[in-house]
Amino acid sequence: MKYIIIVQRTETGFFSYAPDLPGCAATGDSVEDVRRTMHEAVAVHIAGLREEGLTVPGPESVVAYVDVAA
Numbered sequence: 732m733k734y735i736i737i738v739q740r741t742e743t744g745f746f747s748y749a750p751d752l753p754g755c756a757a758t759g760d761s762v763e764d765v766r767r768t769m770h771e772a773v774a775v776h777i778a779g780l781r782e783e784g785l786t787v788p789g790p791e792s793v794v795a796y797v798d799v800a801a
Contacts, residue, residue, distance in 0.1 A: 735792045736769050738762055750792045752776050 738747045741758075745765040748756040755776040759765030780787050 732790055734773055734790045735794060736766070736773075738765055738769075749773055749776075751788050751790050 734749045734751055736747050736749050738745055744760045746758050747765045747769040755772055757768040757772040759768050777787050
């Protein structure tokens, strides 16, 4: 499954979360670092849900952009 992750710059690096997997988040020093860490976090999060016998939510978020004059 492919899940959307949001990556945001912070004062100390980068933060990422998956909107379709509440509570699944990661941090990193660079975009590549946080993407790699988030990949692991999503896998662990899904494994934990399965271990507990909970339903794994499917990816439902959609990426869309709004183009406005700056």
